[in-house]
Amino acid sequence: METSAPGFTKVRGMDILARNNVTVQGPEGAQPMVFAHGFGCDQSMWRHVAPDFADRYRVVTFDFVGGGGSDPAAYDADKYASLDGYRQDVLDVVRALDLRDVVLVGHSVAAMVGAMATIAEPERFASLVMVGPSARYIDDEGYVGGFAREDIDELLESLASNYLGWSAAMAPAIVGNPDRPELGHELTEAFCRMDPDVARRFAEATFLSDNRDDLPRVPVPSLVLQCREDVIAPMEVGEYVAEQVPDSTFVVLEATGHCPQLSAPELTSDAIGAWLEGRVAA
Amino acid sequence: MLRVNATFLTWTGRPLEAVVGRRLVDLLTPGGRIFHETHYAPMLRMQGAVHEIAVDLRCGDGSRLSVLLNATLTRDEHGAEREVLVAVFDATERRRYEQQLLRAHDEARAAEARAMRLARTLQQTLVPPVPPRVRGLTLAATYRPAGDGSQVGGDFYDVFPTGPDEQVVVLGDVSGKGVDAAVVTSLVRNTVRALAVLHHRPSSLLAELNDIVGFHETDRFCTVVVLRMRREPDGAWRVVVAAGGHPPPLLLRPGSEPVEVDVNGPLVGILTDQEYTETELRLAPGEVLVLYTDGVTEARREGELFGEDRLCATVGRLGAADVPGLVAGLRDEVVTYQGGVTHDDIAIVAVSPTPDVEPASDREAGPDRQAGPDPETG
Numbered sequence: 212m213e214t215s216a217p218g219f220t221k222v223r224g225m226d227i228l229a230r231n232n233v234t235v236q237g238p239e240g241a242q243p244m245v246f247a248h249g250f251g252c253d254q255s256m257w258r259h260v261a262p263d264f265a266d267r268y269r270v271v272t273f274d275f276v277g278g279g280g281s282d283p284a285a286y287d288a289d290k291y292a293s294l295d296g297y298r299q300d301v302l303d304v305v306r307a308l309d310l311r312d313v314v315l316v317g318h319s320v321a322a323m324v325g326a327m328a329t330i331a332e333p334e335r336f337a338s339l340v341m342v343g344p345s346a347r348y349i350d351d352e353g354y355v356g357g358f359a360r361e362d363i364d365e366l367l368e369s370l371a372s373n374y375l376g377w378s379a380a381m382a383p384a385i386v387g388n389p390d391r392p393e394l395g396h397e398l399t400e401a402f403c404r405m406d407p408d409v410a411r412r413f414a415e416a417t418f419l420s421d422n423r424d425d426l427p428r429v430p431v432p433s434l435v436l437q438c439r440e441d442v443i444a445p446m447e448v449g450e451y452v453a454e455q456v457p458d459s460t461f462v463v464l465e466a467t468g469h470c471p472q473l474s475a476p477e478l479t480s481d482a483i484g485a486w487l488e489g490r491v492a493a
Numbered sequence: 494m495l496r497v498n499a500t501f502l503t504w505t506g507r508p509l510e511a512v513v514g515r516r517l518v519d520l521l522t523p524g525g526r527i528f529h530e531t532h533y534a535p536m537l538r539m540q541g542a543v544h545e546i547a548v549d550l551r552c553g554d555g556s557r558l559s560v561l562l563n564a565t566l567t568r569d570e571h572g573a574e575r576e577v578l579v580a581v582f583d584a585t586e587r588r589r590y591e592q593q594l595l596r597a598h599d600e601a602r603a604a605e606a607r608a609m610r611l612a613r614t615l616q617q618t619l620v621p622p623v624p625p626r627v628r629g630l631t632l633a634a635t636y637r638p639a640g641d642g643s644q645v646g647g648d649f650y651d652v653f654p655t656g657p658d659e660q661v662v663v664l665g666d667v668s669g670k671g672v673d674a675a676v677v678t679s680l681v682r683n684t685v686r687a688l689a690v691l692h693h694r695p696s697s698l699l700a701e702l703n704d705i706v707g708f709h710e711t712d713r714f715c716t717v718v719v720l721r722m723r724r725e726p727d728g729a730w731r732v733v734v735a736a737g738g739h740p741p742p743l744l745l746r747p748g749s750e751p752v753e754v755d756v757n758g759p760l761v762g763i764l765t766d767q768e769y770t771e772t773e774l775r776l777a778p779g780e781v782l783v784l785y786t787d788g789v790t791e792a793r794r795e796g797e798l799f800g801e802d803r804l805c806a807t808v809g810r811l812g813a814a815d816v817p818g819l820v821a822g823l824r825d826e827v828v829t830y831q832g833g834v835t836h837d838d839i840a841i842v843a844v845s846p847t848p849d850v851e852p853a854s855d856r857e858a859g860p861d862r863q864a865g866p867d868p869e870t871g
Binding site: 249250251252255256258319358359362363364365366367368369370371403418441442443467468469470473474 | 516518522523524525526527528530531532534535536538539547548549595
């Protein structure tokens, strides 16, 4: 279980840690900060942000079962048919490392999964950071989610058309990056790997979910980070989340796209750091 | 979008001013947009390039164009993102073909699952999963198809009454596997049931069965062992055994090594008009008769057979006291011997007289009870 800085060190010795491909860095005994990735990718999403906190937090990243470097044998189609299965992954990781006073950072659907985890075991969590959250993707009466039911069906079809896009075999085919030779080694890795059937079920669990009732029950101080232009979780969706979570702070990042931790990692780190250190009033 | 070529404008049916200044994701369908934003955009940032993203572009006239996108992210000397170069390929035909392939793939998977279910169901109709409860007799049986169980195997067994306190036990092995083998298995099993009523002697039953299978259009043949068992007043069973090309049953008596019952006859269904012999024995409580198929003795490990000697040693070691335990233990031993992968079906049936008469209430509960508690019928 012992790990050492610098860099992400693979933690071994416990089933859950191997199952969820858990990595730990940062000083032992420091406050834990757990990063959870959303649909469509894996913990590599946090590669430019998580290390920014490793000087003062015990930083934990992991892959949800079914994605990245998680154990494929652990995938259970019934368990992961709803977000409850993913919430259990978060709780399993937190328990396996026996973490308390956790800062939980969730991106996209993992923001809601994180909210569910804090509700389930409030004693483990100190605060919640939601990056690009949406409580419900499909429009409803009196609620704007940004998508119609048909759009989600189309997404599921689109996943089927991109069958190959998920397979691990794709990434190594991408060769040469004369602009950034230092990325050479990383190019041999496969990012965001996921079995196409798993991806489809995760997409259904994510985009058909409705977590609006969970929001008022979030028991910890929360930060909602909203990108200025996000086609997945538009501004009004983020505002809704911030309004519904009792003790929340709403911060708009001057970033486009759904993944500010990649498109604007410094802004993202700064915003999270500032909030954690109390530089932004709640 | 900073710059696009004329082909892109032609394909999308949009004027230059409707494209430049907008984001590429704005031209995607909502589903494609989610997919792009959650999967490909992160990959592009991390890997610097993505290949063959299948998406639909929304054209100016409301129609859709299926395309493949290759995208490369360029950066300046400080590593800051500069621009994304996107090559767009018309994929209309390819997408249609892929959808057909995908449909064929899905159908093939569904068909395979159906075939697997059918095979298992068929197998279950051929092999009774649980042997019937018979007064005064302990019966245990096991059946394990070769490999992953997706094929219907050729081994079968059956136990049925032919009168009060009279039972017929059949165990057989049809050559080959698959559907034609299953047809013959079904023929043999049902024919034996019919013949058992007509022919009291197992030897004449086998002679008749041999002709029926022999005249059948199938090329397949089988090996069969038949027991006709009659319960005696003292609780022992009188057993008449006949076999056609089948490994003889093993008889295990307390205090001695297992011995083969001395019985054999020609394979069933090859040459018509054959004669079969039979052997009679008395099976007392505490003694057990073990019927098995050649999946037991011909199990292989690195070319070496499990063999009769190992079979006798295993049966002797497991003993007659626990009949279900004997059957399960023997099966496990054979499966383990092969490293867990069975290359042939394994069927084992063991019978042993039950020492004590069951309580009357229990007897009456059984649906296939032939006789009441009156000992006169036994």
